Amino acid sequence: MWQDLQINAPWGVSAYGAASVKAAPDxxxxxxxxxxxxxxxxxxxxxxxxxxxxxxxxxxxxxxxxxxxxxxxxxxxxxxxxxxxxxxxxxxxxxxxxxxxxxxxxxxxxxxxxxxxxxxxxxxxxxxxVRAKAELRAQARRAAVQAARAKAQLYAEAAGVQLGQIVHIQDVDPESLGNQRYRGHGSGGSSAAEDFAPGHVVVSAAVVLGFSLAS
Known part of the structure; x- marks a missing residue:
């Protein structure tokens, strides 16, 4: 079974990050x-x-x-x-x-x-x-990038390697059915019970970052 877990083309670290921003509706x-x-x-x-x-x-x-x-x-x-x-x-x-x-x-x-x-x-x-949805989406995307970077850094430190430059950025729809495999694997800013707090509009974003490994 371990053969199924082999990485065919190893190149670095891939990490998923998600974030949500709440705002009162206007x-x-x-x-x-x-x-x-x-x-x-x-x-x-x-x-x-x-x-x-x-x-x-x-x-x-x-x-x-x-x-x-x-x-x-x-x-x-x-x-x-x-x-x-x-x-x-x-x-x-x-x-x-x-x-x-x-x-x-x-x-x-x-x-x-x-x-x-x-x-x-x-x-x-x-x-x-909310009228400012574009600004809130941008804020959530920045937070999602930070979450993905923090996760990649954690993996690199745990593996005893140095994280290199970003070589891949992939936007992800956090609500997409095709991305269910990513759900629940974001940072503390990802979907949580507080996302459903009454009286708020929640704007979410998610991203996959690929990092090289520094030599």
Whole structure:
């Protein structure tokens, strides 16, 4: 079995490092929709347009600018209930979907209450985020590099050799299913129970560094 552990092309030390950065959210993104079923296409469009107009009035009352709202065009489909011989025609369904962004996290609860009151009957997702995600990702990547370097140094010292220059840098998606073999092998900054602390957005990064061995 030891033959399976041989290194075919020995060249140095490879180490994986991961890190996460937490930040309080300063943005919330809401995905919602309006669906109305009426006997005729004209009635369905009219009902949908009325609900969309009511929704826009609510958003303006919450001082959410039009630029923070992404809306789909009204779509019309036939609505059915049941399957095969038992299928029953219900009418025509008018659907409109919206994505809303707001920095007013304190007013989120009232906003959701008001949009439902305006006719929204589908709240698909409420996602908290941070505006400075690029900066946080860069911070996590720097910490991941430090973690990988510290691990490689530890291995080199334990093996009685000197760590050389970096000869390989590989970015790793810490959430990728293909990299499950790396999970749990990062530094203290890698995924841990604190990553799931409520009220925080966690931005993660991971890297594999390859080092030569100094002669």
């Amino acid at each position: 943005l919330v993104r809401i995905l919602l929709g309006v669906e109305r079923i009426e006997p005729s296409p004209a009635a369905a469009f009219e009902a949908g347009q009325a609900n969309v107009a009511g929704l826009r009035r609510v958003l303006r009352s919450h001082e959410i600018p039009d630029a923070a709202v992404s809306a789909s065009r009204l779509r019309l489909t036939s609505a059915w209930e049941g399957y095969d011989a038992n299928r029953k025609f219900l009418g025509y369904k008018c659907v409109a979907s919206f994505t809303i962004e707001t920095a007013n996290l304190d007013g989120l609860q009232q906003l959701l209450i008001d949009v439902v009151g305006a006719g929204v009957n589908r709240v698909d997702e409420v996602d908290f985020d």
